[in-house]
Amino acid sequence: MxxxxxxxxxxxxxxxxxxxxxxxxxxxxxxxxxxxxxxxxxxxxxxxxxxxxxxxxxxxxxxxxxxxxxxxxxxxxxxxxxxxxxxxxxxxxxxxxxxxxxxxxxxxxxxxxxxxxxxxxxxxxxxxxxxxxxxxxxxxxxxxxxxxxxxxxxxxxxxxxxxxxxxxxxxxSLDRKGGPMRVQVLSFGHKYGNPGDLELLFDVRHLPNPHFVPELKRLSGHDRRVVRYLRSQPEVEETLRRFGDLLDYLLPLYKREGKSYVTVGIGCTGGRHRSVMVANELAARLKRAGFDAYAIHRDVKLAKRSG
Known part of the structure; x- marks a missing residue:
């Protein structure tokens, strides 16, 4: 098969x-x-x-x-x-x-x-x-x-x-023997379709949406003002903690099974605010934990053009 x-x-x-x-x-x-x-x-x-x-x-x-x-x-x-x-x-x-x-x-x-x-x-x-x-x-x-x-x-x-x-x-790549697991954290918007190449998918549409805050609507999850707004929400901090704890538990198990590369999807409605911020935060946390982690934002530019 x-x-x-x-x-x-x-x-x-x-x-x-x-x-x-x-x-x-x-x-x-x-x-x-x-x-x-x-x-x-x-x-x-x-x-x-x-x-x-x-x-x-x-x-x-x-x-x-x-x-x-x-x-x-x-x-x-x-x-x-x-x-x-x-x-x-x-x-x-x-x-x-x-x-x-x-x-x-x-x-x-x-x-x-x-x-x-x-x-x-x-x-x-x-x-x-x-x-x-x-x-x-x-x-x-x-x-x-x-x-x-x-x-x-x-x-x-x-x-x-x-x-x-x-x-x-x-x-x-032929030169990754013994290296840290590589983790791609991919933000996306559900409205543009779910990625098909994920090991894990986290949906963050339950978090407060900066789209409905007039001064934040046209910004992205990269902007400090959006990050500050989201981090001021208790459920955002708790979600980041729980997602991070789950990844801390699961990723070593994936590596034990022979995986050297894992993609984690973070989805919100448009892929512009919440998923971008959460993907950046999780990638930074994983990097601090010793993983070769980085964030990619599939739809942030699409969201800007349509919004």
Whole structure:
């Protein structure tokens, strides 16, 4: 069974994949993912024929001895056509060589893929006349068997090129052995949709909303006046304490299970005031506790434009 985006990835030199197979839906970010693996030191090959996997594997194996190709990332997609039917058999044979092979499947919603293709004006590789949406759905069906055997599935609908790159660099980095757990605290607005890549989600819509305070409405949770207002509310202080205590308890357990990267979502209505302030406070607390913690604010700019 395929694992989702929260699946931990080996983070040390001994356990890191020898071969990462990057696959998925056209427009989901495979090119950006390939660039990220190049930055990680992987030898990258785009559109390698499936029938060449075994031959290529011998080059990687030989690289262990001759300091040639040590790790590789291969892109396999719908351009393989009828050869896709042989993917599972080739994957089994590839793993039988003893190499650590990791299948990374990227996807996105139909609406997002339509938007991306419309923006770039590139033709969809599966569009032979029936229209873009039908081509996207046909590709999704054609790639479903590969998706089913993937080690990790990432929905890139809510990712930019930069956030996807950072995600892959953080999760597949080869130099984090023995380092502190990395914790991303992500603020967002429920009105813009919930993130799909969270280990934990805290809803802070129960807290007093600065949106209804005229002098604070157009500010964000970064502003000292908003922070001061929220911290003056007893329920905010108690919520921060209880969330912090829960994270202090849970994160070491996640690390014990092999996780080196955890994303904690903090959601309010618009992602502008409460979630931003709480995410910043929790990230600061976790950093003081020795975690490699940082806050990212997905919707604060969207909220400013709409408000």
């Amino acid at each position: 395929a694992r989702n985006e929260s699946t931990p990835v080996p983070q040390n030199n001994e356990a890191a994949p020898d071969i990462v197979i990057i696959t998925g839906l056209s427009g989901s970010g495979m090119s950006g993912a390939t660039n990220a693996f190049e930055d990680l030191g992987y030898f990258c090959v785009d559109n390698l024929p499936i029938t060449m996997l075994q031959t290529f594997a011998r080059l990687v194996t030989r690289g262990e001895e001759e300091k040639g190709i040590r790790r590789a990332a291969l892109v396999i997609d719908i351009r393989e056509g009828s050869f896709l039917a042989g993917f599972e058999k080739q994957l089994f044979a590839l793993r039988a060589t003893g190499l650590a092979v990791y299948v990374l499947f990227l996807e996105a919603s139909d609406e997002i893929l339509q938007h991306r293709f419309s923006e770039t004006r590139r033709p969809h590789p599966a569009d032979n006349g029936p229209g873009l949406l039908r081509a996207i759905r046909a590709e999704r069906a054609a790639m479903s068997r590969i998706r089913a055997v993937a080690d990790q599935i990432i929905d890139t609908s809510e990712h930019t090129v930069h956030t996807l790159r950072n995600l892959l660099l953080e999760r597949f």
